[in-house]
Amino acid sequence: MTERIQRSPDRGEPRLVVLQSFPTPRPTTNPYLIMLAQSLTATGELTVETFTWRRALLGRYDLFHVHWPEILVSGQSPAKMVVRQVLFVLLLLRLRITRTPLVRTLHNVDLPTGISRRETALLRWAERWTTLWITLNPVSPLRADQAAVMIPHGHYRDWFAEQREPASTPGRVAFVGLIRRYKGVEHLVTAFRGLAGAGADAGAGADGGQSLVVAGRPSSAELELELRQSAADDPRVELRFRFLSDAELVAVIGEAALVVYPAPLMHNSGGALMALSLDRPVLIVDNEVNRLLAAEVGDGWVQRFAGELTTADLHTALKAVSGLEGRPDLGARDWDRSGSAHLLAYRQALRLCLTSRRREVTDAPSAPDAASHGGTR
Numbered sequence: 001m002t003e004r005i006q007r008s009p010d011r012g013e014p015r016l017v018v019l020q021s022f023p024t025p026r027p028t029t030n031p032y033l034i035m036l037a038q039s040l041t042a043t044g045e046l047t048v049e050t051f052t053w054r055r056a057l058l059g060r061y062d063l064f065h066v067h068w069p070e071i072l073v074s075g076q077s078p079a080k081m082v083v084r085q086v087l088f089v090l091l092l093l094r095l096r097i098t099r100t101p102l103v104r105t106l107h108n109v110d111l112p113t114g115i116s117r118r119e120t121a122l123l124r125w126a127e128r129w130t131t132l133w134i135t136l137n138p139v140s141p142l143r144a145d146q147a148a149v150m151i152p153h154g155h156y157r158d159w160f161a162e163q164r165e166p167a168s169t170p171g172r173v174a175f176v177g178l179i180r181r182y183k184g185v186e187h188l189v190t191a192f193r194g195l196a197g198a199g200a201d202a203g204a205g206a207d208g209g210q211s212l213v214v215a216g217r218p219s220s221a222e223l224e225l226e227l228r229q230s231a232a233d234d235p236r237v238e239l240r241f242r243f244l245s246d247a248e249l250v251a252v253i254g255e256a257a258l259v260v261y262p263a264p265l266m267h268n269s270g271g272a273l274m275a276l277s278l279d280r281p282v283l284i285v286d287n288e289v290n291r292l293l294a295a296e297v298g299d300g301w302v303q304r305f306a307g308e309l310t311t312a313d314l315h316t317a318l319k320a321v322s323g324l325e326g327r328p329d330l331g332a333r334d335w336d337r338s339g340s341a342h343l344l345a346y347r348q349a350l351r352l353c354l355t356s357r358r359r360e361v362t363d364a365p366s367a368p369d370a371a372s373h374g375g376t377r
Helices: 031-042 053-058 069-073 078-097 117-128 185-193 221-231 246-255 270-277 288-297 311-321 335-363
Strands: 016-020 046-049 063-066 102-106 132-135 148-150 172-176 211-215 237-240 258-260 282-285 302-305
Touching: 016 031, 016 335, 031 046, 031 335, 053 078, 063 335, 069 078, 069 117, 078 117, 102 117, 102 335, 132 335, 148 335, 172 185, 172 246, 172 270, 185 211, 185 221, 185 237, 185 311, 211 221, 211 246, 221 237, 246 270, 258 270, 258 311, 270 282, 270 288, 282 311, 288 302, 302 311
Parallel strands: 016 046, 016 063, 063 102, 102 132, 132 148, 172 211, 172 258, 211 237, 258 282, 282 302
Antiparallel strands: none
């Protein structure tokens, strides 16, 4: 994919140029971002530009759409971090001075943990100057004065359409994705180990056995070591600590009877949608967002647990999904709908900027009349 994601030549000239906050896609790029760019391009009414600092500061575009702004103010070294933060300030000032809308997709409600006070200040500054928020569910918390539209996270069915999916293995539990501390994967390993001897009534295979696969790259060496130590003496637990290709990801999810995301706090889960897109049920924390997801996709596909994941939760969920048939309903998450909805959101952001500009001009004090001061020329 080139830096400018072109649409077909028969669409005519685009009316909008949108700068996205992600660079030219690579094999490790989140598929959500690539599918978003493709769906926007398919509308035929805009051009999507991918991110470089040069383009952000000097290029021509109508609005800037940011997804995870913390990436723009972080760096692998202190020097690189400072440079990025200076560039980020310049970018915010450019947007403000040129009245270019800043659109933000609210993937996570809270700021990342463990960031510096300077990073926090810059991210809060960007929040204050955001023109329009895009939420992924109807219960995202925003202030009354924050303009927002809700556009559901798209599914992954088209993304994996050419991948060969294996049959599921009864009793197989899986976690797939980047392994971070807050995701609670260590609780999944502990809870699974308690399933020993639970038997076929817990959704196990014909031999009464269960298995667990944890696949993904840990965020730290300490977390990797902790998980290895936790699972070391249990032959039923398989750890695949590496980045997974699409084919490997489909294989891990496809072989699972249940895909578990044990994070005790969850606001949006691309991982859960990925599993549902491959027709595998999920076990996720019980909250308002996930209850709405369960109602949307159909009975049985979204199992839920309260608090911290336990062995009883796994046992109950495996039993509940045993023999589950059909496919979850993901019709509301088609990408053609998402592309059109984003286009409307961008137009709304431009109108908001224009309205704000007119209001400032209208509210500005008039220049003093020379006669009122008794002056003459």
